[in-house]
Amino acid sequence: MEKATKYVDRTIPEISLKDFSSRIDEITGQICDAAENVGFFAIVNHGITPEDMEAMFDISDAFFHLPDNVKATVPWSPLNVGWEKMEQVRPTTGLADMKESYQLQFGANMEGRWLADKHLPGFRDSCLAFMHRLQAISEMLMICLARGLGFEDDFFVKVHDPTHPDIMSVMRLIHYFPTPQPEEADRVGNYQRAGAHTDWGFLTLLLQRAGQGGLEICPGGGTGWTRVDFNAAAPGSIVCNIGDMLQSWSDDRFRSTLHRVKTPCGDPGDYYGERFSLAFFNQPIGNTVVRGPRGKYAPLTGGEFIKRAIDAHFTALQEKLRTGPSAGGPSSVEAAA
Numbered sequence: 001m002e003k004a005t006k007y008v009d010r011t012i013p014e015i016s017l018k019d020f021s022s023r024i025d026e027i028t029g030q031i032c033d034a035a036e037n038v039g040f041f042a043i044v045n046h047g048i049t050p051e052d053m054e055a056m057f058d059i060s061d062a063f064f065h066l067p068d069n070v071k072a073t074v075p076w077s078p079l080n081v082g083w084e085k086m087e088q089v090r091p092t093t094g095l096a097d098m099k100e101s102y103q104l105q106f107g108a109n110m111e112g113r114w115l116a117d118k119h120l121p122g123f124r125d126s127c128l129a130f131m132h133r134l135q136a137i138s139e140m141l142m143i144c145l146a147r148g149l150g151f152e153d154d155f156f157v158k159v160h161d162p163t164h165p166d167i168m169s170v171m172r173l174i175h176y177f178p179t180p181q182p183e184e185a186d187r188v189g190n191y192q193r194a195g196a197h198t199d200w201g202f203l204t205l206l207l208q209r210a211g212q213g214g215l216e217i218c219p220g221g222g223t224g225w226t227r228v229d230f231n232a233a234a235p236g237s238i239v240c241n242i243g244d245m246l247q248s249w250s251d252d253r254f255r256s257t258l259h260r261v262k263t264p265c266g267d268p269g270d271y272y273g274e275r276f277s278l279a280f281f282n283q284p285i286g287n288t289v290v291r292g293p294r295g296k297y298a299p300l301t302g303g304e305f306i307k308r309a310i311d312a313h314f315t316a317l318q319e320k321l322r323t324g325p326s327a328g329g330p331s332s333v334e335a336a337a
Contacts, residue, residue, distance in 0.1 A: 005216075005267050008224030012038060012217070014234060018045035020140055024147075031141060032148035035242050035250075039257030040217050042230045042237040046137050050210075050236035056130050057209050057276050062120055063102060064175040064276075070119055074102070079109040080170055080310055090195030091312060097194045097261075099176040106131065106162045106169065131171045134205055134280040135162050141203060141240065142282070149250055150293055159288040159302075160202070168283035168306055170201075176214075176275035179264050193275070194261035199243040200309030205280040206239040212275040214261040215239065225262070227269070243281070245305050251292035 013034040015027060034041035063071070068085070076084040085100040104110065104127055114124045142156035161167060176193050193214060208215060208231060216225040230237040247256040261277075264270035284290075286303030 006224045008226055010226040012228060013041040015041055015043050016045045017043055017140060028144040028147045031144045035254040038219055039255035040228060040241045042239050044234050044237050046238060048133055053207055053236060059126055060173040060276055060278060064100060066119060074113045074115050078310060081105050081109045081113045090197050092197060093192050093195035095192045097192050099174055102173045104171045107167050108165045138205060138282050159284040160282055164285045166286040168286060170281045172279045174277045178274045179272045181272060193263050196258050196260040198256040198258055199241060201243040201281040201283040202245045203282040204241050204243055207278040209276045213271045214275060216262050217257050217259045219257050245290055248297050249290050249292050251294045251296035
């Protein structure tokens with residue numbers, strides 16, 4: 001288990017999207033300032049109510065409490081779709097996160113990866129509808145980010161078109177397992193909720209279920225963590241953060257910030273119960289060329305960028321899929337059957 005955490009007070013901006021069209025210059029300034037200085041911010045007045053969010057969490061809850069052999073009918077694939085359980089190993093820890101997740105996309109990559117309606121009636125339609133709502137919010141943020149970088153307003157919106165067959169954006173349903181209490185640490189050993197990492201995509205929108213904290217950030221990779229939980233003060237807020245791809249696309253002007261879901265260790269306010277969150281990772285059409293205004297980095301397609309990240313974070317699982325159980329244990333499908 002982790003040692004007591006050193007915490008640092010930091011201001012994480014809260015940005016209202018109310019009257020977006022008439023306030024776009026003001027909102028653009030706020031978002032770009034947050035992207036440059038913190039890499040994280042929360043948005044409110046975005047059009048999704050706390051009740052809408054809780055309804056989506058209820059659907060996620062229902063999925064994750066299905067038997068593993070049912071969830072295993074939609075196994076994870078290297079296209080970053082499907083269900084996995086304790087298969088994401090963070091390079092910073094070398095350990096698997098103690099969670100399960102179900103990656104959902106808009107397009108052709110989901111063929112054979114949608115849960116059958118007989119298990120949860122209406123699951124696919126409900127998830128797609130919610131994904132489109134998050135897409136609409138993302139597009140407002142993309143306009144601001146494009147303006148801040150001197151691109152045309154629709155520059156990022158066009159390359160994140162959800163109707164394109166090669167769009168890579170992902171809505172990830174996440175379920176963290178209950179964490180052992182401190183007195184169980186010797187028996188349990190190393191236990192990670194989500195080890196420290198940066199997101200590899202363009203822009204992340206994160207929904208956290210009320211009362212289930214744990215997200216923390218460490219800007220600049222320095223010492224000291226800061227809790228990120230707006231639910232008490234701003235119910236229904238969405239936490240947003242810059243990903244590695246946008247940092248590259250901005251020639252390092254915008255910051256992809258180190259963050260984690262803390263493993264409780266006895267600090268005041270630690271949350272030990274099961275935890276549900278939902279992340280919408282904006283990732284562009286695969287052949288999109290990622291290159292900033294000043295050309296600081298060599299051009300790379302979005303598909304190449306994402307593949308490198310998946311290879312780094314899911315190496316063990318991909319090896320299992322390639323070689324089968326005889327060369328490294330069961331795959332997530334076989335282990336769940």
